[in-house]
Amino acid sequence: MRFLLPIVLLFLVAGCTSNVGIRVLEPYPMFHGNASKIWIINKVLNKGKNYSPTPIYQKDCIIFHKNEKFQMQPIHTLGYLPQKSGTFYVEEEGKFLTLSGADEEWKFEIKLLQLDKIKLQPLPGSSFEFELELITYPSPQ
Numbered sequence: 001m002r003f004l005l006p007i008v009l010l011f012l013v014a015g016c017t018s019n020v021g022i023r024v025l026e027p028y029p030m031f032h033g034n035a036s037k038i039w040i041i042n043k044v045l046n047k048g049k050n051y052s053p054t055p056i057y058q059k060d061c062i063i064f065h066k067n068e069k070f071q072m073q074p075i076h077t078l079g080y081l082p083q084k085s086g087t088f089y090v091e092e093e094g095k096f097l098t099l100s101g102a103d104e105e106w107k108f109e110i111k112l113l114q115l116d117k118i119k120l121q122p123l124p125g126s127s128f129e130f131e132l133e134l135i136t137y138p139s140p141q
Helices: 004-017 028-032
Strands: 036-046 060-065 069-074 084-090 096-100 105-113 117-122 131-136
Touching: 028 036, 028 060
Parallel strands: none
Antiparallel strands: 036 060, 036 131, 060 069, 069 084, 084 096, 096 105, 105 117, 117 131
16 A cells, blocks of 8 residues: 555646646746857758858857856957857747847747757847857867
């Protein structure tokens, strides 16, 4: 009888939660990994044309920090002062991203949010009108 009670309780709890979906409540950790995370700007698209350079060392990157700050600069200048910096905000449902700098505000709809890839579509009124594809820094082969 003593062993039967925990089993019955386990079935009751499992039965009550089996159809509950898991939803990410806070999308921020996807951007900064609870510290800081480097994202490579892999593609800069406008009307299907990619304006980003091909070699990775010529691409720009965005570093998102846990304190909602970001830095943007070419990869080969990491360690120097960034060209752009500011704050970022992810709307609580995880559908929109805003990058605010000194004199401009970039607003995007988040089209794809994965551990290794983010796709951003510019919103009307954004001061940056290009789609962005961000990827994590590739690991060595």
